[in-house]
Amino acid sequence: MKITKAEFISSAAKTSQCPATGLPEIALIGRSNVGKSSLINAFTNRKALAKTSSQPGKTRLINFYAINSTFCLVDLPGFGSAKVSHDERRSWELMVNEYFEKRESLKGALVILDPRRDAGPVEENLFGWIRDRNLAYTVVFTKIDKLSKNQLAQRLAALKKAIPLETPVLFSAVSGDGKIQLGKRLHEMLEQTGK
Ligand SMILES: Nc1nc2c(ncn2[C@@H]2O[C@H](COP(=O)(O)OP(=O)(O)OP(=O)(O)O)[C@@H](O)[C@H]2O)c(=O)[nH]1
Ligand SMILES: [Mg+2]
Numbered sequence: 001m002k003i004t005k006a007e008f009i010s011s012a013a014k015t016s017q018c019p020a021t022g023l024p025e026i027a028l029i030g031r032s033n034v035g036k037s038s039l040i041n042a043f044t045n046r047k048a049l050a051k052t053s054s055q056p057g058k059t060r061l062i063n064f065y066a067i068n069s070t071f072c073l074v075d076l077p078g079f080g081s082a083k084v085s086h087d088e089r090r091s092w093e094l095m096v097n098e099y100f101e102k103r104e105s106l107k108g109a110l111v112i113l114d115p116r117r118d119a120g121p122v123e124e125n126l127f128g129w130i131r132d133r134n135l136a137y138t139v140v141f142t143k144i145d146k147l148s149k150n151q152l153a154q155r156l157a158a159l160k161k162a163i164p165l166e167t168p169v170l171f172s173a174v175s176g177d178g179k180i181q182l183g184k185r186l187h188e189m190l191e192q193t194g195k
Pocket of ligand 2: 036037038051052058075078
């Protein structure tokens with residue numbers, strides 16, 4: 001997938017504020033600080049299209065980015081960070097939950113995981129939503145630059161037991177690894193949903 005255009009559309013605090021682009025949406029879900037916003041920047045070859053931070057909790061709203069005027073990548077606030085206040089975390093979870101349950105143009109999800117972490121209840125919850133909505137999805141392991149090839153292979157073998165892994169994308173926003181594979185998967189997911 002060649003990126004010819006990547007543009008920020010708008011942010012929303014609830015589903016009723018989401019833009020009417022008429023485009024199918026693929027949402028990025030995962031824990032806070034896992035690299036969702038960085039993935040959007042790396043994938044679109046833009047340094048600061050999406051705001052990133054070394055502190056968890058940078059993305060606080062639902063953000064829409066139109067890619068090639070054909071689909072939207074939707075950057076969501078992350079889950080599960082202990083460094084964010086309980087109330088704030090709760091309000092993001094409700095916002096993301098509502099988006100997942102109600103947004104009709106949501107067609108697929110990128111589940112962003114750090115291969116160094118074990119999957120737990122947070123991840124189970126994410127896969128639960130995907131199953132409930134019967135969405136196309138792709139698991140993306142990010143920050144792979146932080147592991148050696150051997151370490152990565154070991155972690156993937158361990159995670160395979162806990163997570164529905166078919167063909168995960170192995171990604172690094174730092175090295176650019178996985179961008180081509182991610183483009184292919186996005187293309188397939190959009191085809192799958194008939195758009
Ligand atoms: N080494 C490395 N660092 C990364 C990678 N992707 C993201 N990071 C770093 O991880 C931190 C978090 O990245 P973000 O993209 O802001 O994470 P996020 O998932 O959007 O976080 P929230 O908005 O809080 O949910 C930043 O310091 C990034 O520079 C990667 O592939 N490799
Ligand atoms: Mg973010």
